[in-house]
Amino acid sequence: MLICLQKNLTVFVLSVICLTLAAACQLLIPSVVAKSLTALTTGAISTEVYFVLIAIFLTKLSTQTLGNSFATLMEARSRFVLISFIVHDERPSPLCSRVTMIKEDAEKIASVIHDAIHLIGSCILTLSAAFILLRENIYFFLPIASTIVLTCVQLRFAKPVIQRLYAAEMSKEDLYKESLIYAFNFSSDGEQSKAQLVRSFGYLKGTVRARYKYQKASAIQSFWPEMAISTGTVSVIFFSAAATPELFGERLIACLGYIGIFTMASTSSIRLGIAMIGVKVSIDRIFRGHRYE
């Protein structure tokens, strides 16, 4: 992926800056809204409050728009940088593998780069939400710490399974693409074309099944951290109700909002982490130990 970053550093930095600014504005919004409502109830509301609110929203929306567009440009450029490498790589490789690399591997790597740019904003949200939760209620420390540790351990154990399933999908794609190339070449020859088409359907079935297995495994691996977060939340709520009644009130309701942000952001981070584990196989397939990897 280094080659993609090297060749598009400016676009990458611009998209990250824009999306980070958008995430910062997103974090500011709840507190600005709360201040506006407090000012309203005390009768101290002024037009300045409305201007600040609108300015923050406009900054968030404009930086998000630019960030999204730069991230898409980065994705497109990365895809074509990888395709160019595949086409001009002089090391021997079967034609069907190269077509699969162009159509599947390069697209998947570029898509992960696009998502990784967005992940930076997601990480800021996860960390900020975790910090706010700990500041509001220190009893969240144990569930948050256990969730992070368990997720890291689980991803470590999940890595070989995910990579094996991803590699299986790609090898089936190779066979399917090869059969397609033959099928298109024989398309003018009736009998041979039919036989090749039947073969292609067989490979297509294998590819679709392999992709389903990979996606199912990814969904199951993403499920455990989500379950850990839910269990942690329940344990903190019960602990607050039983042992610390002073925390079982409005403060807990405020915490629930941040738990929502934490769950959402950490779930998308884990999903991307799992996608990155799979895509590592694609990077190895394309570069095969080349220094750019």
Add this chain to the structure above:
Amino acid sequence: MKNNLILCCFGVGIATLTSASPYLIGNSINLFLGGDSLYLYTLAGAAFFLIATPPFKLAANIYLQKTASKTRFILKKAILNHLLGGSFGHTQKPGQWIELVDGDVDGSMYLYHSLYFDISLNCSIISVALFITAFYHPLLALAPLSGLLYALVVYLATRRASRSLYDEYVQHNTVTIGAICEHLYDAKPYTNRAKLDIKNIERLAFRSSLKASTFESISCSCYPVAIVVLLLVSAHLLSAGNFNIGAIFASAIYLERVLSPAASLISIYYSSREASYRRSRIRGYGLQHERH
């Protein structure tokens, strides 16, 4: 049809589970502060919903993947039959054919099943949150409704322009991938023409995304619109003296619960424009299995 109906049921179920737990926790706190021992049962109910949500989501996700993989196979098989059956012109290059079969089916797969799940999930969350906001005070529902109305007006105003956002990009991409595969078959480096085509696609990708994101941002401005309406309505209710501060803060939380899924729906609409164009190409073949 049946599969999408089941996915819609999953969406409604998940929306109910996620909406019910904060409501039950809030009630449990009220009971606790009122000295009612029933608070523990309400809390247990909330805990059950919190714990049940991830397995339910996983079940929905696996069902979705299973259904999508069946449709993927049926569609690709039908397109291959169509393309190689002789009813399609033989002017395309193999790379272009592969892009038409795999690129279009994989690129539009979201619209066949996931879309139904996402729409039912978000619409259910919006309905529940709107109902609870109106329960506090009917006038407070004006804020989220004005946000939704604004988003609807923007959607209607940009609908025509957003339909063709990715058409040019997808068309050029298909042709260029076909040309690149030709370079691969002939073992030749890129020509200047190929380099220019690639630059053109990168430009088209940026331009299409910029337009789609701009439309999305204009639609998502429904949030400040709704907040301003909420402040104005709250000021009116407070001056009339028939309203409490807690209800205003609660309605601000539920405003977020209405507009957050609304923003997801807006995002789904604009980000699925490329998929929509790809599906229209598949529909253009007039396949028997396309309705699956």
